Amino acid sequence: MMRPRFCLLTLFSIFLTGGFLFAEEPPQKAVAKGTELFESKILPVLVKHCYECHSKDGESIEGGLELDSPSGMLRGGDTGAMLEAHHVDQSRLLQMLRHEDDVSAMPPEKKLSKEVIAAFEEWIRLGAPDTREDKGPTAKEQRLDEAKQHWSFLPPLVVKPPAVKDANWPRDPMIDNFVLARLEAEGLKPARDANRRTLVRRVYFDLIGLPPTPQDVNAFLADESPEALEKLVDKLLGSPQFGERWGRHWLDVVRYAESSGMEFNFTYPHAWPYRNYVIDSLNADKPYDVFLREQIAGDLLPSAKDETPEMVESRRIAPSMLAFGPKRHNSSGTDYQMNIADDQIDVVTKSTLALTVSCARCHDHKFDPIPTKDYYSMAGIFLSTEPLYGTIKQKYSNNPTDLLPIGKGAQALHDAAEQHEKKITQAEKPLADKQTELKKATETVELAVKERTNAEELLAAVTARTAAAKTGGESTATEEGDSATADTSEQETAQKELDEATAKLTATTAHAKALKDEVAKLDASLKELKKNRPPRPQYAMSVRDRAKPADTKIAIRGDFRTRGEVAPRGFLSAVNIPNTAPVDPTRSGRMELAQWITHPDNPLTSRVMVNRIWHHLFGRGIVPTVDNFGLIGKLPSHPEMLDSLALRFVNEGWSVKKMVRAMVLSRTYQLSSAINEKSLTVDPNNRLLWRASPRRLDAEAIRDAILMVSGKLDLKRPVGSTVTPLGDKLVRSISTEKIQPPSNHRSVYLPVVRDYVPELFELFDFPSPSLVSGARAITNVPSQALYLRNSKFVAEQARIAAQRLIASTEASDDAGRVSLAIQWSLGREPSEVERNAALQLINEIKQAEVKEGDSKDVNAWSAWFLTLYTTAEFRYLVDAEG
C-alpha cells in the first residue's frame, strides 16, 4: 500500500512547487539533492565559465543575460527565458551547453565536459534550485531604474522664479527671471533691447512668416502706447497667416507629405486635407491636447455635445498623420503591417514625447528606459489599426485601402460613385463575353469565305472540264485520264456545294454582323457609363480600428517570425500615470494611448511642445535636441524655466497661442542681437540667452518674402493640392512641371512630394519629409547664392517687383525708389552709403542699356531687387538700423 501514498505525496508537492515533478524520489529529497548539486557542480561552473560575460562585475553582460543572481538566471537574456525548472526539454540552456544548432553555443570557446552538462540536466530536472540570494537589482533592472530617473521622465516641478539683482529688468518672471538669474550667475549681462524696427520684423516673420509692409512698420513705430507690441502680437496671432506659419512647423514634425517616398514613391492625392486641418487647428487655437488626441484617435473620440458635422469630419481627417508616412506599397503581410506600425510608433512618440521608442523594436532601448516589451505594447495598438491611405492596385503597389470621403454629402456621393463603378464592372463582363463571341464568329466567317471560294473554284473547274468534254476539242486534260469525261452530275454536286457554302457564308456573316452590333452597343453603353462617372467627393486619409483588435507578441530581435511572450497593449512603463484607462480589449487602444499622452501628468508631452515653441521663437530649444528628450538628448539649459512653462501651458488650457504670446512678450525675446565680447567668449552659442540669436529665415519665408516684395503673393488658400488631379501614380512617371507647377500661393500650400520638393526648398534646408524633423539644418552654401542671383523664379520676381516699384506713387524720384525697395525688402530705410551705391548701380545699368523705354528701367531696378535678395539681411533676422 505504499504506492498510493507516494502518489498523494507527489500531488501535494505539485501544489507546493507549482510545477510538475518528473522526479521519482520524494520532493524534499529532490530539492536537497538539487541544492547539493547546485553548490557542488553548477555554481563553480557558472563562476568559472559564465560570469566573465554574464555578470554585473564581469567584463560585460552579453545578450542581456545575467547569471550571477537567481532572478537574472530565471529572467534570461534578450531572447527570453532559457531555464524552465523541471523541464529539461524546454530549457534552452541545455541546447546552448550542448552547442546545438540554432542557439548560441555556450561557452563559445569550448564545450563543457559531458559530465558537467549532465549535471546541469539533472539539476534542471530537480527543479533548478538556486541557493544564491539576489543582491540588489540585476544590472538590467538597475540600468532601467537609473534611466527612469532621467530628468524628462520625472514630473515637472513648480519652481518659484529666482530673485535677480536687476529686479527691473524682467517682464515675465517665468521667463526673464530664470534667464537673468543664470546670466548674473555667470557674470554676464543681457544685451540691450532691440530697436522697434528690428522687433517688428522679427515678430512678423516669427508669427506669420511674412515681412511687414512699410505701412505695418510705420504703424508700429507710430504707436507709442506701452501696449503697442501686445496689440501687434494679438493682431498677428489672430490673422489666418499665423496657422500657415505655425502649421508648417508641425507638418515638419509629422513628416507630412503627399507621396509614399522610399524606392517606389507613389502620389498621395488625398493627404492635403490634413494640411488644412493643421493650419485651421492652429488658427482656432485648438488646445494642444485635443489637437494630439484627434491626430492619434480622432476617429474614436466620443462625439461632443455641440459638435458640428464639420468638426466630426475634421477630427476624422486628423489621424491622416498615421497614414501618410513613407511606405513601400510593394509588399504585403505581417512585415508590411509591422513596418507601418513601426513608422506610426516613431512619429507618435517622437512628435509628442520626443522619445525614440522605435529603437526598441529589436532589443531594449540602448539608452532610454524603454524595454522591447513596451514597444510591442504600442505595436499591438497600431497593428490593431488599419491605415486608410488609398492608392490603387498597379505595378509595384499591391495594398490599396479605402479612404475617408469628405465634404457635403460625401458618403452619398462616394456610394453613388462606387455603385457606378460596380455598374461599369458589371458592364465589362458581358462586353468581354460578346467580344470573345464576335472573335469566334469572325473566324467562322473567314472560314466560310474560304469554303465558298473553294466551292467556287471547284465548280469552275468542273464546269470547264465539262465544257471541254462537250466540245471534244484537243483536250489538254488527257493526262488526267478520264477526268475529262466528268458528267453533269458532278457539276450539280459542285453547284450544290457552292450553294451551301454561300448560304453558310450569308448566315455566319449575318450572325457576326449581329454580334458586332451588339458589341458596339455594349461598348457604347460602357463608354457612356465611363464618361458619365458621377462626381466623386473629396477624400482624405485616415485610420480605423481593425475588426479584431488584438495584442501582439514580442518579435525576438525584431523578427516577427520568432515570437516571444505576448505584450499586452499599453504604453511606456517608464511613464506610469495613475488613473489612466487601460486599453479596452475590443478596441485598438489608440484612444487610451492618446489620453495617456495628453494626460496633464505626462511629464513629457507639455515640456516637448513648449520646447518646440521656444525653438521656433529663439532659434534653439531650451532642450536643443527638440526631438529627443531621452538619455542621449541634450540637457535643458534652463530646466526650471522649461518646467514652469510646461506647467503653465497645461494650466492655461494647452493654448499654443497663449504660450507664443507669453514668450514673445518676454524681455528675453525682445533683446537685440548686439555682440558683447565677454558674453561671446563665455557662451558663443548663446545658450544662456544673453542676446537674440540672429536666425536664418526658412525656405518658405524666403520665398513668401520674395513674392510679397513683388506684390504677387496670393494670400488666399488654394483649393486642394495640385497633386490631387495627378491621380495615383508613380512620381517618377510625372514631369517636374506637373509635380511643381508655378504658383503664387504661400509656400505652405506647395505640394510636398517626397524627394521632389521645390528647388528653393531643397536648397534652403527644407527637411526630408520622410523624417520627423523638429529642427531644420541651417546651411550657407554657394548653390543658395546661385539660386538667388540666377534662378528663373527670382529673376522673374525681381522684374515684377521693379515694375511695381516704377508704377508706385509712393516714390517720386530714384532716391525715393531706392528707399521704397529697401523698405519692402528689409523693412528699413537705406543708409546714405547704401542709397548712393544703389543709385550708382542703377545709373550704370541704365546707361549701359542699349534698349530704351520701360525695359531699361525695369532692368536697372530689378538689379537692385536682386541685390537686396542676395543680402544676408534679407534672409536673416538681425538687428536693423533704428
Added chain:
Amino acid sequence: MALNSSQQTISRRGLLKAASCGLGGLTLTGLAPGGAAAGLLSPRATHFTPKAKRVIFLFMAGGPSQFESFDYKPALKAGGGKKGVKNGKLLAPLAKFAQHGESGMWVSDAFPHLAKQTDELCMLNAMSAPSRAHPIAVPMLHTGEFQFVRPSFGAWVLYGLGSENQDLPGFFTVKPTRTFGGPANYGSAFLPSTYQATRLGWEGRPIKDATISNLTSNHGLNQSAARKSLELSQLMNQQLLGQTEDVRGVIDSLELSDRMQSAVPKVLNTSDESKETLEAYGIGGGSTDDFGRQCLLARRLVESGVRFVEVSSSGWDHHSNLDKFKSKAEQIDKPIAALLADLKQRGLLEETLVLWTGEFGRTPETQVLEGKETIGRDHNAEGYTAWLAGGGVKGGLTHGTTDELGYKATDGGVHLHDLHATMLHLLGLDHTKLTYRYGGRDFRLTNIHGEVAHDIIA
C-alpha cells in the same frame, strides 16, 4: 556720410580684406594663416611637411564584407557551416581569393580590376570602430563623434589646409546618403559654414543628371552689372559681420558662387575626356556607368585643386543577399581601379590620399534574420577592412590581422580615430593641434583619442 568717388567704387579686394577681419568670436587656433590672401579658404601652412595634399574618400555605405573582398580567411572557408560564436553558422567566403602584384596581396575575385592595383594599396585588415549600429557608426566615421553634431572630416581638412582653387568649393560630396546623419556627415557644425561640402547629386539618383543649377543668369543683366550688384550686396553684408558668423558664410558663398559660374561647368563637363578614359572608368552604360562617373568626377575635382572629395556608394549592408556581393562589387571595381591608374598616370596619386571604407565590416557568421538563416552577415565593428592608397602610404602593404575567423582585430589594429589621426598626419596636420575653440573648449576631429599608425607611412 557721403562717399567720394574712389570710395564709391567698391573693391573686391577691399571686401575680402574687410571680411577677414574683425569677426568677433571666430578664432582659428593651431594654424597661422599663410600667404597674403586671407580668406577662409586660402591655403594655409601645415604643422609639418605633408605627404598628401588632398583626399578622395570612397565611402561604402552599409559596411561591405571583408570576407568577400580583401581579408583572406582560409579557416573560415574550412569552417563554413559550423556553429559560430554568436547565433549563426560560419559562412565560408562567397568569393575566391588569390594573391596579386609584387606584394602578393590577397584580393577576392569580386575585384579583378582592383587586383591589378594591389601594389598601390595599403590594406588595413584590423580596423575597428566604436559602434556596429549604422546611426552611430556613420557619423563616427564622418565626424569622429556621434552624440553631438561635429564638423565633418572634410570640413576639418579644408579648415586645416584651405583650398588650392579659389574658384571652386574646397570640399565636395558626390551622391551622399540622406540617412544616418544626412547633411551633418558633410557639414561644418561649429566651423564656419564655408567649410561644409558642396553636394553633387543624391543617393539613389543617377549622377549623370546631377549638377549645380543656376550657374547662368536668368535675369538678363550683363556680367559687369551682375558683378556690381554682387559687390553692393557684399557691402551691405559687411555691416552685419559683427552680428553673426553666418554672415561670413553668406559673404563667402556669394563670392564663391560668382567664381563657380565659370569654373564649375568646366570641371563637370567630361566631354574633353578621351574615349579610352571613359571606357577605363566603365562609363558608357552598364553597371559601372554611374560609379564610374562619380570616380571620374572625383579625379577632375582633385585635379582642379579641390581639397576633399567624398564619393559614396550605398547598398553594402548585406544582411541577406550576400550572393549579390559580386554584382555590387562589379559596380565599383573597374571605376576605382581606373581612378587609381588615372591618378597615377597624371602624377596625382603621390599627393592624393585615397580612402576606401565602410562604417564597419561584417561578421564571419550567417545572419539569422526574420527566423530564417540567410546568406548574409551582420555588422562587425571589432574587426574589418579598409584601405588607403597614394598620398604617402606604403603601397602593397597588408597591415594588421583579425583572429583566424575574422571576429576581432588581433594584431596591427587601427581604430577609426587612429585612421583619422593618420590621415591628418599624412596631410601635414597634427591631429592634436588641429583644433577649433568653441564654447570655451578646443575641439578636434579625434576628440581625445587617436594614434598615428606610423607603420603604414612610406
